[in-house]
Amino acid sequence: MKTVSNKVIIASIISSALLALSTLPVAAISDNASDNSQSGSGTGSSATCTRISSLKNTNESGVAAKITTMQNNFTSNKLKLTENTAEVNQKLATARAAIKSQFEEKIQTMLSQTGLTDAQAQAINTYKIDMDQAEIVRETAVDAARNEYQLALINMVQSQQQNLINAANSYQTTVQAAFNTANTNCSDNNSMSTLRSAVKTARQTLTTARETTQTMTTARQQTTTRNAAIKAANEAFAESVATYSATLTAALETTI
């Protein structure tokens, strides 16, 4: 009785094990079927959802990083603009001081000439006063032209940067919305193509917004205006120099 009982138990265990093994593939199929019913398109949809989710995380953080870099460099560029101006101002001041010194040396050379009459000395002094005044007029005109250009350029760059920031933010928002939509609809067969299309459109919009043609044209106009004003000031100065030099030469000759 005892022996039979043991055999029955063993047989039952084996049978149970065999039954369990035989039902595993069915369960697997059942699980797979369940997953497929959730995604709507079988194994491919699941992969697409995973892919979209991954793309969303990667690209959204990538865009955010690029926007941060852009804004930091915008700040650097504005600072660079100010630094460039300061550098030019410094060079200009040094150049002007050197020229003034050289000019005054020439005047002293004239005044220290042996045998110079009072009238000749007076003519030289008058020449110096006139030339100094002409130089002041020229420098004032040049500085005014530069300041006007500088203000216009700073305003232009600030405006451009703000427009670009707005465009980049808009791009980021559009892309985020596209990824969210794709993520939600990842089970749809066309979710990826819709995402691609949305991202492409967002980039094209950004490209259009970043067009620099108008800004560059305005910048060039400002540069041309500045250079023309400086050129006019220099030409007027050259005329004054010629006039005063001729006057001095004539004054020196009339003493003969």
Place this chain on the structure above:
Amino acid sequence: MDINAPNDKDQPLQDSAQPSIDKKSMSKKSNKKLYLIAGAATIGILLIALMGYFAYGYYNPPTTENNTVEQSSNAQTVTEIINPTVDAAASTLLGGSISESSITSTDDSSIINDNSTLVENVGDSIDENSF
């Protein structure tokens, strides 16, 4: 005949000789006056001329330009020496204005392009073709 008696012939002679002496005396006096007048006039003219000269000098003080031929010649030399310095002084300032132009003619368009490139990088951060 009394020889000491006055000779009738001599008497007229004596009468006629006396007026001749007076005339000469008168003439001498007249000439002396003329000489005095002429001398005074000459001195006066000279004084007036002298005063005029000094007056002219007072109101028209001599200038250095009108000094002497020697000074004029010297001034000519000075002018010849100074004129190149005048040209050099003018050239110094003109050269300065030209060199200033090269300093001030900055081109800041690179910043505008750089801004544009930065935003382009944002757009290029996603490549939809790689999805």
